[in-house]
Amino acid sequence: MVDISRGSALGTSGASELFQLLRDGVPRTRASLAQATGLARSTVAARVDELMDLGLITPVADAVSTGGRPPSQFALNPASRLVLAADLGASHAIIAVTDLTGTVLAQHGEPMDIADGPERVLGWMVEQGLALVDGLGRDRHDLVAVGIGVPGPVEHSTGRPVNPPIMPGWDRFDVPGWVQQHLEVPVLVDNDVNIMALGERALAWPAVEHLVFVKVATGIGSGIISGGLLQRGAQGIAGDIGHIQVARGADVPCHCGNRGCLEALASGPAIARALRERGVEAVGGNDVIDLVKRGDLEAIQAVRQAGRDIGEVLTACVSLVNPSVIAIGGSMARAGEHLIAGVREAVYSRSMPLATEHLAIVQSAAAGNAAVLGASMLAIHHALSPEGIDALAAR
Amino acid sequence: MVDISRGSALGTSGASELFQLLRDGVPRTRASLAQATGLARSTVAARVDELMDLGLITPVADAVSTGGRPPSQFALNPASRLVLAADLGASHAIIAVTDLTGTVLAQHGEPMDIADGPERVLGWMVEQGLALVDGLGRDRHDLVAVGIGVPGPVEHSTGRPVNPPIMPGWDRFDVPGWVQQHLEVPVLVDNDVNIMALGERALAWPAVEHLVFVKVATGIGSGIISGGLLQRGAQGIAGDIGHIQVARGADVPCHCGNRGCLEALASGPAIARALRERGVEAVGGNDVIDLVKRGDLEAIQAVRQAGRDIGEVLTACVSLVNPSVIAIGGSMARAGEHLIAGVREAVYSRSMPLATEHLAIVQSAAAGNAAVLGASMLAIHHALSPEGIDALAAR
Structure with a gap:
């Protein structure tokens, strides 16, 4: 000691x-x-x-x-210590064990229903995480922190999900407390889009102080890094852009009870619905991506329009946050330049010149690994802080 | 030494x-x-x-x-040291000398045209500032920092205004360098709305970490404090909400070259123009305030609608920033509850419940002193920092 x-x-x-x-x-x-x-x-x-x-x-x-x-x-x-990073999605989970720079040493992913509830999902995470550590031939005591991303709002100070709409059974659940019964290390929990912003920055923009990550998938959300710091807001829901109103959407009902929300117009399911209304067969976002990749003109136009809708909302974001990078990720970002082109069209036509002079609007470089990489960053940041090092020294 | x-x-x-x-x-x-x-x-x-x-x-x-x-x-x-705080507006200036807690010891204001250019305006500020110090019977060497707010974007690292639309002659002018030829102390410069947010927080919400100050006057802008820190963005223009598009404004041209900007619909001159179109005599924002105070129904309705337009834009702000306080200031805030009621109507009807559960939307408590108080905070914060204290010790 x-x-x-x-x-x-x-x-x-x-x-x-x-x-x-x-x-x-x-x-x-x-x-x-x-x-x-x-x-x-x-x-x-x-x-x-x-x-x-x-x-x-x-x-x-x-x-x-x-x-x-x-x-x-x-x-x-x-290499002296390890962290466990977990990206817990609505219907999948990825866990990784990384070193203290975020380099992935072992990774595992599988389909997983977040609605199975916290004890089953976190139990699986602990079990598989320890298996990864064992598989690396490392001592379990080398694990110094756990970072977890979940698909819902999280109270930052306690790591508890708060009113998460697609996480039944998780409301106010003490995620760190439960995990610490099995892994006696600090456990950091945050919203998935927030940690995606951390992951994207760590991988592609380490010197950028003002970055917005936009996830376009079944839902739409954003993670905002401003002045080098992740912005969480008073209730931990800063960047929750899915229910901002879009001008052309006044007639479109949203599952939130309002009308014209961005998510009701530009999410994967929303684009698929718009295509079905034109007689194109598309059940969900993945079908839209397949159609775009096959060069289907209606699908390409629908994705481009979704990009414009997202861009309309991001125009407000550009004015309020004044970022230098906007990275577009999530499953719908696989539609590639068609989506980004729509975003750029709206942002550049509507924003003040000074705000877009040095603004890059790009596809996510971290892509599917953004969240797990960000979860690792969350854990490493804590483990290497003065408080984290003191805790290590006292073990 | x-x-x-x-x-x-x-x-x-x-x-x-x-x-x-x-x-x-x-x-x-x-x-x-x-x-x-x-x-x-x-x-x-x-x-x-x-x-x-x-x-x-x-x-x-x-x-x-x-x-x-x-x-x-x-x-x-x-009481051991003093700072000089200046609120340089488009057509007025207020300077104050405060102690190290921001308590105003002496204050002076007069009409002033920012378009007279930096040397005349700053020369006046230095001269009047020293006169205030002398008037207090204090040694000029007790002055340890100067904080200045200007009505335009400022490059934070250098204190230079950047492309300020209503400040001819100030573009890229080295404000700190010029002032330091006369007062050899640190000089901090920021956008007026940013320092209003600092002033409002210091006066009325010292414990609040997430506060948005909205200035509604000839123009419309906002200053954002998030995680306890003023957010400036990549180009120092974070919070510049005046040119975000409002749904009902598609036909209304704005001086920026776009259409439907918030400033073209809800600023003082915009409300006056809307009233003139209905045959009501109103040259500018002050006439609108007078009409509202006399109970003119058309003016009250126009102010309420302007509040709704501002609220529409603030809905995006609530989603992106997730503040716990929105304070409405600037000359048009003198219209009182009519403006605030419109803002609340739009924000509460359009935002997600979690974001507004603990959100206060209130009239600015600092009112006309928000900027000068914030300029004092900017100066004190620097003067009492480790760097500032070291500089004091080395004098």
Whole structure:
């Protein structure tokens, strides 16, 4: 056990504070750490030893010899610990075990009905997650955090789903508390679209501070990163754009009880319904994608119009949030440029020039892995925080 | 001169870090500071002495004696320094000198044309600001920061206005650089609606983390505080809602070149124009307010409809930002409950229940002082930051 009694103004140990400098993976010497922190070299040396004992940092060979004995450098050891990431969808689940940079070491996915309720779904997650860890030949104690995405609003402070419309049995369920009966590590829970935004940013836009991820699938939602931070709002439902009204939709009823909601016009099922009304056979979003891929003109036009509808709503988003990247993901994004073209058409024709001058509207690069990658980011971010490192040191 | 060579991981001195605990104004003993920071009592004592020498903290009499000699307590000394706050509007300017809690010690306002250009307007601000400081009998060196709000978009990192439509001569002008030729202190510049949000929060909602301030005047804009932080977006224009399209406005041209913008339907001049089309004499927003105060039914109906239009746009804001407070300010807010009632009608009829369950839509409490109060907050926030305190110590 490492002595962490000497805390800082934030109540964290000196070693966990020093680690914040090293978590970026850049190798540093004891001397450069002493210079950056203003700490005595003896203090730095002791804290480096603590972090080495924990396995969190590791000596790094010097790339360039400056003559004489090269100074020892240290950097984050990403392989030292694992996190479990879970993307729990309406009808599927993907879990992954990653290292401390989010690199996937093992992954497993299968059909899964979220309506089976929290105990069955989370029980499966714990069982399969431990099987992945075992399969890697790693110690279960190397697991330091769990990140979970669910298809509904989540109270950020407690990790409890709140009034989730498609998750019967999950309302106010203590997800972290239940999981911690089996895995004694911090458990972070968030809305799936929020973690998709985290995953997309980590994979494709690490330097971007203002990014909006839009998921277009059975429903429509968005995750907003602003000033580098995920925006959750007062009830954890910031970015919930599916029920914003679209001008052309005044006659179209929505399952929410209102009329003309974006989701009632531009979701996968909505596009399929519009095609059926024109005599085209399309049961759901997947049929629409198949028709588009076969070059069906009516399907292409319907997808393009859905893109315009989404773009109409995103025009408000561009004015309010002023992002530099909008990434379009979710199953309907597989319709490719037809959907994006409609979004761009509406956003660029309706927005103020300054807001779109440097705005990129692109297809999601993380695609189907956005959520599980984001769940891993959520877990890693917590595990490597001063609080997370202190908890590790105290284990 | 205080020795600040011993920096922390953030490159700040120990004294400025210790001050972060004391800036909330709560009195603390040396012992409680030592406990909270984990620092040696001798180190705490030295840093307390540094801050006392700077005048930033002051001994506080103990409210309760616990027997024996009571321990000395220290707290922020708000009177020790001053900031200059300026609200530069299109046709008026208000400046104020406040203490370190934002309490106004002296204030001055007069008609002022922002189109006179930066050198005349800022020259006036510097001259009048120094006169206020002199009038208080205070040393000009007590001034530690300047906060300025301007009616246009501002590049946050440089304090330069960017393409401001109603500020000829100000585009890319180095406002901080110019002011610093006369006042050698940090100068913070932001959009007027952004600082109104800061001012409103400081005055009426200090504990609220998610607040949207909407200014309804000659133009319409909003300032968004989310997660406790002002949101500026990639180009510093987050919250620029004036040109979001409103459903009923398809035929109404806007000065931006588009049609149906919120500003073309619900601003003061837009409401006056709608009244003139019905034969009611109203040149501008002030006439509309006068008519409403006299109980003119057509004016009341027009203001209520403008409220509905604003509410339509705020519905998107509620979905995207999920605030717990929307405060309506600007000159047209003087129309009172008629405007707010229209906003509420639209927002509550169109939003999802979870988003409005705990949402307050209210008239601005700070009213005409929101901007100058917010400018003061901008300056104080910087002056009391670790960086600001270090700069003070080095003077």
